[in-house]
Amino acid sequence: MTELRSDPPAADARDGDHIICVRGLKNAFGEQVVHENLDLDVRRGEIIGVVGGSGTGKSVLMRSIIGLQHPVEGQIEVFGETTLDREETEAVEIRKRWGVLFQGGALFSTLTVSENVQVPIKEFYPRIDRTLLAEIASYKVVMTGLSADAGPKYPSELSGGMKKRAGLARALALDPELLFLDEPTAGLDPIGAAAFDELTKSLQRTLGLTVFLITHDLDTLYAICDRVAVLADKKVIAVGTIPELLALDHPWIQEYFNGPRGRAAVDSAERADRKASMR
Ligand SMILES: Nc1ncnc2c1ncn2[C@@H]1O[C@H](COP(=O)(O)OP(=O)(O)OP(=O)(O)O)[C@@H](O)[C@H]1O
Numbered sequence: 001m002t003e004l005r006s007d008p009p010a011a012d013a014r015d016g017d018h019i020i021c022v023r024g025l026k027n028a029f030g031e032q033v034v035h036e037n038l039d040l041d042v043r044r045g046e047i048i049g050v051v052g053g054s055g056t057g058k059s060v061l062m063r064s065i066i067g068l069q070h071p072v073e074g075q076i077e078v079f080g081e082t083t084l085d086r087e088e089t090e091a092v093e094i095r096k097r098w099g100v101l102f103q104g105g106a107l108f109s110t111l112t113v114s115e116n117v118q119v120p121i122k123e124f125y126p127r128i129d130r131t132l133l134a135e136i137a138s139y140k141v142v143m144t145g146l147s148a149d150a151g152p153k154y155p156s157e158l159s160g161g162m163k164k165r166a167g168l169a170r171a172l173a174l175d176p177e178l179l180f181l182d183e184p185t186a187g188l189d190p191i192g193a194a195a196f197d198e199l200t201k202s203l204q205r206t207l208g209l210t211v212f213l214i215t216h217d218l219d220t221l222y223a224i225c226d227r228v229a230v231l232a233d234k235k236v237i238a239v240g241t242i243p244e245l246l247a248l249d250h251p252w253i254q255e256y257f258n259g260p261r262g263r264a265a266v267d268s269a270e271r272a273d274r275k276a277s278m279r
Helices: 057-066 088-095 114-122 130-143 158-170 190-207 218-223 242-246 250-257 260-277
Strands: 020-027 032-043 046-051 072-079 098-101 178-182 211-212 227-232 235-238
Touching: 020 057, 020 211, 032 057, 032 211, 032 227, 032 260, 046 057, 046 190, 046 218, 057 072, 057 158, 057 178, 057 211, 098 158, 114 130, 114 158, 130 158, 130 235, 158 178, 178 190, 190 211, 190 218, 227 242, 227 250, 235 242, 242 250
Parallel strands: 046 211, 046 227, 098 178, 178 211
Antiparallel strands: 020 032, 020 072, 227 235
């Protein structure tokens, strides 16, 4: 198996540069082993794209990192702290520092957009002043490119793209350092997807975020990801920039990046670069 490890080996991985450090992860559901001996480091400040065929365990990996899936084996550190088997009060302190956009937005359908954004704030700061709460929520809504009048709307009144932005506003509610995005552009038209990519990049730059981004969208990888981690064979088989990955001869990587969709994504990234350089 070809492996590219642009990360240092485990001994160096716990320095301040790594915001997530996963070692020897094993996840299984009954007889089905999803991950075995999986390692991954995420550098502070990067947007890392996580790719892999359907069912390779991208979402399960994210759920393990954020504590929604207890692994069979392995260690997970986030912000230099182990996330496994923590006291609830300690776990809460760690959870406060990240935001999550689940697949499809996962908004509460009976709450307005503003109320959805308020949920994590009220969870962690139950005594917060109501006016301040509403102000923070409307600030977060506008920050994701929605107009302020989206705040009182219910999810059923929003388009797919607006729902994603509302979900993102909720993920940003607590000013996280680390953002998890699970297929944020799935189901969006190409223009909507490109706009969401731009928003992600601009928020990452302005807020100094680290972004863990699960995607099938090659355009997103080319447009905004600093590095890409590839899941296959129950582990992360390679992590690197796209040119670094392209130099590997792993069949899935070659098929993914050099197949017709991969080539189309390169063309579109080159067109976008040319457009930007003409401005
Ligand atoms: N709660 C669960 N119980 C049983 N099996 C599960 C559970 N969650 C995930 N799985 C299984 O684990 C495997 C990995 O699922 P996961 O959702 O992480 O894949 P994925 O790489 O994110 O796929 P996709 O790209 O299609 O979203 C799948 O075979 C799935 O059926």
